Amino acid sequence: MRAELQALQAEAMEALARAQTSGELAEWRTRFLGRRGALTRLMRRVGQVPPEERPVVGRFANEVKQALEAAYRERAEAIRRAEVEEMLQRDAVDVTLPGRPPSVGRWHPSTQTLREIEHIFAELGFQVYRARDVELDEFNFQLLNIPPGHPARDMQDTFYVTTTPQDGQEEGHQVLLRTHTSPGQIHAMREFAAVDPDNPPPVRIILPGMCYRHEQITPRSEIQFHQVEGLAVGRHITMADLKGTVEYFVRRMFGAERRLRFRASHFPFTEPSAEVDMDCLLCRGEGCRICKQTGWLEIMGCGMVHPVVLRNGGYDPQHYTGFAFGMGPERITMLKYGIEDIRYFWQNDLRFLEQFG
Amino acid sequence: MRVPLSWLNEFVTVEDIPVDTLAERLTLAGLEVKAVERVGDWWDMERIRVGQVLRVERHPNADRLLLATVDYGGGEPLTVVTGAPNVRPGMKVAFALAGATLINGYSEARERMVLEPRAIRGIPSQGMVLSERELGLSDEHEGILELEPEAPVGAPLREWLGDTVLEIDILPNIARCMNMVGVAREVAALYRRPLHYPSTAWERTGEPIDGRVEVEIQDPKRCHRFVAALITDVQVGPSPAWMQRRLRLAGMRPINNIVDITNYVMLELGEPLHAFDYEKLVERARRSGHEVPRIIMRQARDGERLITLDGVERHLTPDDILVTDTAGVLSIAGIMGGAETEVDETTRHILLEAAAWDFISIRRTSRRLGIFSEAAARFSRGVHPALALEGNRRAARLMHELAGGTIADGVVDNYPAPPPTVTVEFNLDFGEHLLGMSLDPDEVADILERLEFHVERRGPRHFTVTQPDHRLDIAGPADIVEEIVRVVGLDTLPSTLMADELPPMRPDRLRELEARVRDFMVGAGLQEIISYALTTPEAEGRLRLDGHVLPDEAYVRLLNPTSADRRVMRRTLLVSLVEALRRNVHHRDRVMLFEIGRVYLPKPGELLPHEELRLGVALTGPVRHPSWLEPEPPDADFFAVKGILEALCRHLHLEERVCLVPAEHPALQPGRSAAVELDGRRVGIVGEMHPLVREANDLPAKRVALLELTLSPVLAAVPETYRVEPVPRYPAVIQDLAVVVPEATPAADVERIIRKAGGNAVGYVHLFDVYRGEPLPAGHKSLAYRLHYQAPDRTLTDEDVVHIRERIVDALRQSVGGTIRGAVKASERPRAVHPTATSGTYVG
Incomplete structure (x- = not known):
């Protein structure tokens, strides 16, 4: 019996070494260790062994079984590894082949810049206020301290709309495409002041939107463009606050190392007014083609809200002060990415749009 | 405005200030120096010199050429050939020796070249007498440049004629600086330097003016002041070289001494002037039955005309204010004089006008007539009437000095409308509160006084x-604060962040949702575009199969378009999307675009249109990018755009409320178009562009899938919040069910019946195959669905599933006559047959 077991073990071990695949291995297992396998059959005969030898033979039979099972596990592991290895080799690819291209959508560059601007001003507590594109002369000009015939109207040549009354009597009712988002300043102040006309709440908004100018379309000028204006009105708003706010924005937008310059300027709806220049992104102030050798890039206009405008918005200039600023997202985008032709923005050529991340 | 520093220096010392520093300081104070032009900085110091013509002779071999012998201060005088008609012995000229670099006056590009010695018609020429063009001073090339008699022969021309010109951008609020004295006053205030005014003093040199001219202002609202002086016996001729030079540097063309003086004084003091030929006025007076010229300022009458100095006939309207006399119109006030009374070589006596006008009126007329003269540029921004008398006196004095005129005693000064003198009570607290910095009372007073304000200290x-x-x-x-901060410099302002209270919160939900829609479309792989809001009715007409163009009233239409292609506000985003497609289809097979933007719909009887926010989508070409893995993906079609719409609606939790109903649309292919309905109300259209519309829009023969959705009702319907169902704890039984129905039965009906009959025991219904053909009867189709049967509280038994399935099968049979092809226990996910098939939410 013991000899038989030894012989079987030897035979099984030899057969195991020959098993190369998981199929052959499964066959081997059935043949030797299965319910009807050779070892099982042999072990059933342990009962026939004389009782005094039975413990010894039984123990030996179990040892054989455990040895075979251990050998099987080892062999199975080796075969599985070999098979995985082989599979991996078959599965290898040329990693330099191009990938499967996903459909990637993108935001228009102006949307990206607008969002960046909105996001930065949100950090300072500015909320977004939107108003209409087609406006009355009254809101676009007169309430902003630009009466009919005012020279400032030259600075923003206007598209008028045919619904304008023809008799000329109703000067303020001329209809136009807004030339700036400033009409929204009046709409917003009036809306907010209406809540409590005797004690109007503070205002802190930015006004993004499309504006229109009576221009020829050239690489430098467009008939439509976005503008973002900001307006803060309260009892203690100062020009120093304006400066701090503008500096915060410009450094968040263009980098902490930016140098700024405020120079006196003129807008009818602010007094005092200033133009903000930033050191040129390209030459860092040395002077180059982009900054026209000045070292400075004009980046926004700003000032303290004109008393007339405050009053027109329902805020008493005796008690309230405010600041306003305005900038062009397309210009900012052009400066940031070195774009030299503003016409790209509305042409919607994918070869332009797809360059933006 | 162009400011030559040599001229400015006459009123305030600037020659010791580095030009760049000066330019920067002016710029920061609100006089933006746009450019600094260094005139003559490239002129050769050795080879371009002041010369004097000694002799002029005829060229022996050419009728139109002359030989000029010029002393240039070095060695022997040189003889050169010239064609200049104005060359004469004794004159001082700009002279170039061979080897000097000059501008090639005959080349279009005006590039520089080196002067070579050469022979002209047999006479060798060793140099050149120069015109302004060769020196880059102007385009003048008719004659040579004449220098002042005092110009030192032999001196480098650069020393004598070189200059620095600041080009200053004058904003409307500093119109007072559109002249040399105005700029000098700013410099004087910024640098604390004395300002020297030009002399306007003159002595009586002639008979009194009384009785020789009458002035009547009929429209004092528009003519605030009119000052007339009479200068007799002038000698009209060229003005002195120094005056011509200054005029040219400032950008004006010299004409004759009288006209030049009026221009010079305008540039110097800011008061535009006009010189009339007095004898012509007298002649006109006599012609109209009067003895004495009577100058009348009045509104123009309809139909009146005037031929202006530039020879153009101008048609006037009652909007215009005129200078007239008893014989008719003399000039368009403040803008341009008439040709008839203009000063010419024969003029002997001058009536000199200096006036003040309503700037709005001048502005309007100037714009309507398109005349942007130097006078109009100043009067249309406002000139203080006080300058009229000053300017008049200054010009009269110069006419006496430079043209030998006799100044009649006195002026006729009609001044019906002096402007109010504005007095402002200014408290430092106000300024400090507005600026956020402290102000020193002495410094404030000093700044204001340097700017010539009168300051009285009240406390x-x-x-x-x-x-x-x-x-x-x-x-x-506030204007006073601006003056102070402008002079002290905005760089001295501290920089703070607002300490003021925060405003109340005003959430804008529609804006937030709009941003979500935008982000979703980007996530769906579409490129956002932003288009012109302006288009043409014809472009929108081409989007209709019938080509019908809506009448003008249907549009917000521009009164003054700059381009015929952009003259009305769009009524649909499709017109923009198609334009963008057209721009891209020639270099791209695959164009997947969306735009979120406004359309503009006029409202009858109202001035302002409805501005409606819409979402537009246009897809053409392969749904996925082709690659070596998938060389020919299917083209985008109706279902591609519908899939995006469905996914968007799920994203916004509107899938239960939005549905598509078959509908026709003028731009879309019948049978492949549908209306989008929200709660039964139409909010948009979806479909494929009609092949003929595609052709009419020059698009290639490939499907174009379109969507246009009005966003405001859709966004308003988005629920504030929604319930999230618990994840099922018990496994679902997954089965497929193929239903054979007549071709006309909409798939949506079948799915609805399945969901209704299945109730909450069916958690997921997914159409994965549509089959037609053998062995199905003709006119039928098989719709294969994968269903998940499940219960929230237990694992369903086979009997439960059979029961539910029976309910569904019965319902299908009864409602749409559906028969079952077979039910299979699904062992693996079915192959996706539509792009949308993989986008379902898998439950269970």
Whole structure:
């Protein structure tokens, strides 16, 4: 019996070494260790062994079984590894082949810049206020301290709309495409002041939107463009606050190392007014083609809200002060990415749009 | 405005200030120096010199050429050939020796070249007498440049004629600086230097003016002042070289001494002037039955005309203010004089006009007539009437000095409408509160006085400030603050962040949702575009199969378009999307675009249109990018755009409320178009562009899938919040069910029946195959669905599933006559047959 077991073990071990695949291995297992396998059959005969030898033979039979099972596990592991290895080799690819291209959508560059601007001003507590594109002369000009015939109207040549009354009597009712988002300043102040006309709440908004100018379309000028204006009105708003706010924005937008310059300027709806220049992104102030050798890039206009405008918005200039600023997202985008032709923005050529991340 | 520093230096010393520093300082104070032009900085110091013509002879071999012998201060005088008609012995000229670099006057590009010695018609020429063009001073090439008699022969021309010109951008609020004295005053204030005014003093040299001219202002609202002086016996001729040079440097063309003096004084003091030929006025007076010229300022009459100095006939309207006499129109006030009374070589006596006009009126007329003269540029921004008398006196004095005229005693000064003198009560507290910095009372007073305000101190911090009589822009204390901060410099302002209370919160839900829609479309792989809001009715007409163009009233239409292609506001985003497609289809097979933007719909009887926010989508070409893995993906079609719409609706939790109903649309292919309905109300259209519309829009023969959705009702319907169902704890039984129905049965009906009959025991219904053909009967289709049967509280038994399935099968049979092809226990996910098939939410 013991000899038989030894012989079987030897035979099984030899057969195991020959098993190369998981199929052959499964066959081997059935043949030797299965319910009807050779070892099982042999072990059933342990009962026939004389009782005094039975413990010894039984123990030996179990040892054989455990040895075979251990050998099987080892062999199975080796075969599985070999098979995985082989599979991996078959599965290898040329990693330099191009990938499967996903459909990637993108935001228009102006949307990206607008969002960046909105996001930065949100950090300072500015909320977004939107108003209409087609406006009355009254809101676009007169309430902003630009009466009919005012020279400032030259600075923003206007598209008028045919619904304008023809008799000329109703000067303020001329209809136009807004030339700036400033009409929204009046709409917003009036809306907010209406809540409590005797004690109007503070205002802190930015006004993004499309504006229109009576221009020829050239690489430098467009008939439509976005503008973002900001307006803060309260009892203690100062020009120093304006400066701090503008500096915060410009450094968040263009980098902490930016140098700024405020120079006196003129807008009818602010007094005092200033133009903000930033050191040129390209030459860092040395002077180059982009900054026209000045070292400075004009980046926004700003000032303290004109008393007339405050009053027109329902805020008493005796008690309230405010600041306003305005900038062009397309210009900012052009400066940031070195774009030299503003016409790209509305042409919607994918070869332009797809360059933006 | 062009400011030659040599001229400015006459009124305030600037020659010791580095030009760049000066330019920067002016720029920061609101006089933006756009450019600094260094005139003559490239002229050769050795080879371009002041010369004097000694002799002029005829060229022996050419009728139109002359030989000029020029002393240039070095060695022997040189003889050169010239064609200049004005060359004469004794004159001082700009002379170039061979080897000097000059501008090639005959080349279009005006590039520089080196002067070579050469022979002209047999006579060798060793140099050249120069015109302004060769020196780059102007385009003048008719004659050579004549220098002042005092120009030192032999001196480098650069020393004598070189200059630096600041080009300053004058904003409307500093119109007072559109002249040399105005700029000098700013420099004087910024640098604390004395300002020297030009002399306007003159002595009586002739008979009294009384009785020789009458002035009547009929429209004092528009003519605020009119000052007339009479200068007799002038000698009309060229003005002195120094004056011509200054005029040219400032950008004006010299004409004759009288006209030049009026221009010179305008540039110097800011008061535009006009010189009439007095004898012509007298002749006109006699012609109209009067003895004495009577100058009348009045509104124009309809139909009146005038031929202006430039020879153009101008048609006038009652909007215009005119200078007239008893014989008719003399000039368009403040803008341009008439040709008839203009000064010419024969003129002997001058009536000199200096006036003040309503700037709005001047502005309107100037714009309507398209005349942007130097006078109009100043009067249309406002010139203080006080300058009229000053300017008149200054010009009369110069006419006496430079043209030998006799100044009649006195002026006729009609001044019906002096502007109010503005006085502002200014408290330092106001300024400090507005600026956020402290102000020193002495410094404030000093700054204002340097700008020629009259300042009275009422208390330690209180001033009464009176505006000087050269400016019209002061209205209140904010203007005073601006003057102070402009001079001290905005760089001295501290930089702070607002300490003021935060405003109340005003959430804008529609804006937030709009941003979500935008982000979703980007996530769906579409490129956002932003288009012109302006288009043409014809472009929108091409989007209709019938080509019908809506009448003009249907549009917000521009009165003054700059381009015929952009003259009305769009009524649909499709017109923009198609334009963008057209731009891209020639270099891209695959174009997947969306736009979120406004359309503009006029409202009858109202001035302002409805501005409606819409979402537009246009897809054409392969749904996925082709690659070596998938060389020919299917083209985008109706279902591609519908899939995006469905996914968007799920994203916004509107899938239960939005549905598509078959509908026709003028731009879309019948049978492949549908209306989008929200709660039964139409909010948009979806479909494929009609092949003929595609052709009419020059698009290639490939499907174009379109969507246009009105966003406001859709966004307003988005629920504030929604319930999230618990994840099922018990496994679902997954089965497929193929239903055979007549071709006309909409798939949506079948799915609805399945969901209704299945109730909450069916958690997921997914159409994965549509089959037609053998062995199905003709006119039928098989719709194969994968269903998940499940219960929230237990694992369903086979009997439960059979029961539910029976319910569904019965319902299908009864409602749409559906028969079952078979039910299979699904062992693996079915192959996706539509792009949308993989986008379902898998439950269970």
